[in-house]
Amino acid sequence: MYTIVSADFLAENIKKFEIDAPRIAKKRQAGQFVMLRVSEHGERIPLTIADSDVQKGTITIIAQGAGKTTRELNRLNKGDTISDIVGPLGTPSHIENFGTAVSIGGGVGAAIAYPTAVALKKAGNYVITINGARSKEMVILEEEMKSVSDEAYITTDDGSYGFHGFVTQKLQELIDSGKKIDYVLAIGPIPMMKAVADVTRPYNIKTVVSLNPIMVDGTGMCGGCRVTVGNELKFACVDGPEFDAHLVDFSNLSDRNKIYISEEKASAEQDEHRCQLDRNS
């Protein structure tokens, strides 16, 4: 059992948790994640370790309510417990002083990009962050991102805050302004990551994405998380989750992530129903 030390909403539907997990806190590096199972009947889902505090023995995770499990998680509060958390999993981000590094986070992707942005800064990079959201209310980690950035930009789809448009437009603007960019990290929805890869490809800018295939064990045992990178088969949970964006077969990833779409819907509806019953009683 893992105890939640603090729990706060960062935006509608996006919640940040600090959880007591000393072993993981001690070992984790940027780019790594945990597999977590909320309760006995729960599914194992992957969530990035956004931060950790070795002294306190805690890790921080930030979850967006996407379906049954993440919503169930987001209903938990300080003092509640989580059945299982295993980690840190995955290969840590490859960090070096690239020169100018752009870290792009779309939606909850900002939470995943944040620890790597911290590490890039520490390694001496000139760090530019682009944080994209649907609208002003959905912007997360603005202050945190600013504190590790030499330049920090926010973009919103509806223009309610910051740059009006997509993260890719902002990135293109930076490139067009003549800035020499040496490294791009992009984390967010699959179409966004693909779009970023398309923007940087003609300029030959090294671009890394963190992939989000469906995982079961997270230890390399099931092959459910396999992705195609440069025509090679890779297991995202052990070989990744970060890969060279210019080599990833995004369309295969996006197709494969749809396998349980009707089950996910049924599960979410059942959860909705259960909540309603709770509220009524």
Next chain:
Amino acid sequence: MDNTTLTNKERMAIPRQEMPAQDPGERIQNFREVNLGYTPELAIKEAMRCIQCKDPVCIKGCPVNIKIDEFIDLIAHGNFLDAAKKIKEDNVLPAICGRVCPQEDQCEKECILGRKHKPVAIGHLERFVADYERETGNITVPEVKRSTGKKIAVIGSGPAGLSCANDLAQFGHKVVVFEALHELGGVLMYGVPEFRLPKDIVRTEIEGLRKMGVEFQTDVVVSRSVTIDELLDEEQFDAAFIGVGAGLPWFMGIPGENLVGVLSANEFLTRVNLMKAYDFPASDTPVFDCKGKNIAVFGGGNTAMDAVRTAKRLGAEHAYIVYRRSEAEMPARVEEIHHAREEGIEFLLLNNPVEFVGNDQQWLTGVKLVKMELGEPDDSGRRRPVPVEGSEYILPIDMAVISIGNGSNPLIGQTTPDIDFSKRETIVVDVNTMATSKENVYAGGDIVTGGATVILAMGAGRTAAKAIHEKLMGESHGFDEW
């Protein structure tokens, strides 16, 4: 009948006692165990078939040399609890081995009766006494020696790790088992389905270890959460045993293998067994909806049989085994093949997949198969299958399960460079002690042999325990006490 006065001729005249089983039509609707177990009467009758050979060759067939003649004699005399104790001198997991050992290739293959009649049902008898002991609540917790003050890390909780932990605890060592998953038991929990090995049996075995003082830590991936060096140096373990199994599923590398609906047997079985997806949505983890669908499993081993019979139970209309050789070459236990046939599994033997095909949404719709024929024997003496030209055809399927074996998980090797691995990615050990190239680190089970059997993994765990004990305590506390 008086057990002691029967002549050999009379004994051999008794037919082999059939294992009572759930009716096939009924059992494909549930996940309960297929075999129901002998009654005491059946067990005694079967035990009376054993002619108590002067040279019991059956023992040579058992990888851990259970005193088969002796335990069967005890059953024949109705001493079931003593029979259980006798088995446990050599095998700490009899309820499991009695169910899953490939007896026809081991003990029962050697049984002298098999030459003219059917061999004694050694596995069924072993299972019977183990179940009898458990169900009557007469399990004796083995005596644990006075604490030695030594602390040993066991990595992985499959049969290799559990049996190693068992013996080390008995020697008086403090044992901590580290398991990557949230459940203990290894393949016995996430691979082998409930209908072949009820999970309560595995849990009871683990409870027994807890009672002996063994500590279990789940959710720890050794090499990621903590490295072997950290265990030995910072956490002050005196030795470590690696029993992490063969965990990395192989794919076939043919076109279309990444279509939606193609998965490994490990994934399919883990979803159903470990994550209880058969109970979706009460359990949160989904599994491919097999109801009314056509499912093909590629392979011919126990894993393939488990996957295909699971698909049938999840409601598959057609559940196929696609295997490129003939039935004689199938590595699965004969009983599983027999049960699968009874359950309506369709066997496409001498068929090899060349390509998966899908629709424009990239969902699997079928597999292109080529028929094979057996050619000249190869170096191993097995007749090699060769494709029949022009025999390709498309079998319409909705889900494909790949079950062609497992390689080793690379994690331990990556973080412990001073452990030698073979070209086949297995850990190299001294077979007499299971010692690796790294001081005080031992290994056994599938990580050493590649995918093998429960009994071999268990035997390796025990060999390592003995060697670790000897190493830590010096010669004076060596083998004689064991």
